[in-house]
Amino acid sequence: MNNLSNLPNSDGFFGEYGGKFVPETLMHALKELDETYSKLKNNPKFIEEIDQDLVQFVGRPSPLYFAKRLTNHYSGPQIWLKREDLNHTGAHKINNTVGQILLAKAMGKKRIIAETGAGQHGVATATVAARLGLECHIYMGAKDVERQSLNVYRIKLLGAEVHAVDSGTATLKDALNEAMRDWVTNIEDTYYIIGSVTGPHPYPMIVRDFNAIVGRELRKQSIEQFSQYPDAIIACVGGGSNAMGIFYPFLEESNVELIGVEAAGSGLMSGKHAAPLNDGEPGILHGAKSYLMQDENGQVIDTHSVSAGLDYPGVGPEHSNLKDSGRANYIAVDDKEVIDSFHLITKLEGIMPALETAHAFAALDHIAKNYTSNQHIVINVSGRGDKDINTVATMDGISLD
Amino acid sequence: MEYPLTRLDEKILSLKNASKKALVAYLVAGDPDLDSTLELMHGFVDAGVDILEVGVPFTDPIAEGPIIQAAHDRALKNNTSLTKIFKLVKKFREKNVDTPVILMGYINTFLANIKALEESYVSGSDAVLIVDIPGESDLKNIGIKNTNLASISLIAPTTSKDRISKICDNSSGFIYYVTLRGVTGSSNLNISEAESNINFIRSQTSLPVFAGFGIKTPDDASSLSKLSDGVVIGSSLVEMINNHSRKKEFKKIYNYLNEISKAISL
């Protein structure tokens, strides 16, 4: 498999996917961002500053942990957990925001905006903005404001303003629409921190690069702890940033299987899901060409998932290319499997995963049987589940009031 | 001329010969319903509109402010599709053969109907204005081949000078200058910036330059028409259409357009 890691090309394409499909007002800002990033990414002082933040503020490296009881439960491969849930603010999202806020600072931007679904990216953005004393606005679908109310309050405590978005389906995609509209309006002084490997070029590349620390650490840790690279890596896929971050440093290691897990919601056959790579067609949304859930008229279809962070009709363009090239495989698990998996992991390992992350765990039911006891599977534990307690209680028919 | 002039070329030529500024009016197809859209299109022309811009509704119109977003939502609730819009234009042509019709929308809906789009010129559509493609793109390179449709591009206050000339090279019909930083219907018009930018665009192309986004009053229209070759009215019309859609009594809208038309011919 050659050269998958040299993408995107200078126009922002991963094969046929990606690009910059945005209103004209944004084109100049994207070019500026691209130039700033190209200049800084190899600058030793910039790298040192990020590394220091990752160690001292985020708490990296995150451990690679052997999940003994889970391994016994499946009595197949050795199951290891890459513990992004232990990062400051509780998810992988902070890896991206500590990097992008330094780009914002370098560009002299005074105002930060972001979209969020589960609220983890909103929290991670509000956190780095607070640290630099920058004005911060977070767009969030009204439906998500409700189901992720703990994170909404955290964002407010951090001094950011939360804008509930009522338009469309009132979820992540609509939050993204509204953030783009804010950006078009306040283009001169505003930096938009996109929270996944989605959006127009150069965002899918930048967000991937900042999250790739996860995969780089795993290369080292896996050799140290079990003397080889993993046989398979599993990650959940919403926009796809935690997956891309852990996959990317392994793209050229063709013996390492890469498995992305999408949200099947009420089931792939029901049509009520959020799994564009499993059941979508290429299309263009939010600035990039990628697999998309759409109808025959090119209208974007409503998505369904118990997990706010995966409730998105599109996916990062690099994943579309990895799918078509066959380098990664994408499966989907439904809401019920996810809740079951949440309980299983919590009881067996004393680790309460985010519902997004529980999708990656639920994949074990499908694939663990394909591996033997001398093989190693790594699950990217993208975040912790505190934010989802209300949702889980509701699903279990329990009232917390 | 080797090629026969298109309807859009002819309209632009005749405006130029008469030293007239163009009045371009936007509405969303299917809001409140397609029959009303047809009636409004004819009504607009009778009220002095030179070119019609028909909005193709999309679930995620990121360049639109709240007024036009809501209109897209209403139109989609009525199941308005691009295929139905092509039929609408064909019907419009039964009574009107010289008012150009521009389809304005988002790339994903056009790509989903590519074959019908390529044939739409024959049934009376004249141009596309695709909001979310880079202005310098050739339609052929994004998958829209074999079309006689003109491609109208937007130029924004933030567009760099080197891209302005590239965009002009790849455009036909006219250049649409976006008069503000923001979404449709905003109210932060910047007239002096528009003047210097439009002058620069004119130094790069012989195509006429129309100004739009945020133009609401006859005064706005009048000041911008003095700097440009025409003005586009959008959100304020869409808002009025919605206000009058219950009784379908659109006379007030035509009066408003009439006022704008007078204001730009002074």
Ligand SMILES: Cc1ncc(COP(=O)(O)O)c(C=O)c1O
């Ligand atoms: C814990 C966690 N995992 C995964 C995701 C999904 O995002 P991505 O696919 O970009 O990793 C989110 C998004 O909110 C999240 O909070």
